[in-house]
Amino acid sequence: MRAAERYDYAVVRVVPRVDRGEFVNAGILLCAATSNWIAARMELDEGKLRCMDPTADVAMARRHLDAITAICAGTATHPIALQPARPRFHWLTAQRSTIIQMSPVHCGLSNDLEQTLAHLFERLVSTPRERTPRRDG
Template sequence: MQRVYDYAVIRVVPRVEREEFINVGVIVSCQGARTLAAAVALDPARLHALDPHADIATLQRHLDAIVRICRGDADGGPIAALPARARFHWLTARRSSVIQVSPVHTGRTADPDGLCARLLARMVLPPGPVRGA
């Protein structure tokens, strides 16, 4: 059975005035499967190519908080206690900060459980080697 889902790509914009960013994660909401999940993969080398002075540890803590909020963890703060759809909307709200998200996109899937990992591989992780080259 196909289920509708929404997702946004998490971006780090180390120097907001330059508008350069790297994709570092995804947030996925599938109401039909009662799923709200996030996955992050911050690559320090890619980030330091944009800003050699970026504070990796602080960014990682904030990115990890997004994952905790999606899971509804108690240590995710008051936002983590909201209903899942409200958390998704709060996390995907437009902001002008070092951590931003893309516009929300919609899709359909028969496998909502593996969706977060597939989107992370497609939208964030470096592509694999080219076959036949």
């Protein structure tokens, strides 16, 4: 069995109106420095965003979320995408007062970083799906 690895994560938030401070959790950013591993998973709930601000620029928010994912994957043209995982994570989680913001950084231990990313995403970002009532006979 593999030894547990320390990781840091932040929740990616879309803040349609910075003056109001309301946000929609739209993704997870996870980094394990010892294995130089970084990944992001995004899903923007457009309905929640439009409830907070009907005039929100959804396309712009999606472009920014896609850019974060590309920087994590190392496929973006931005120079930060060429850096090791830890500097990318710190650059992405730096405090900003823009439409895309990060939660405070949290840490944990994991034996499977992909599984941890999926678990955090389901717990903190995914919109719970309404259960369909079961119809018996």
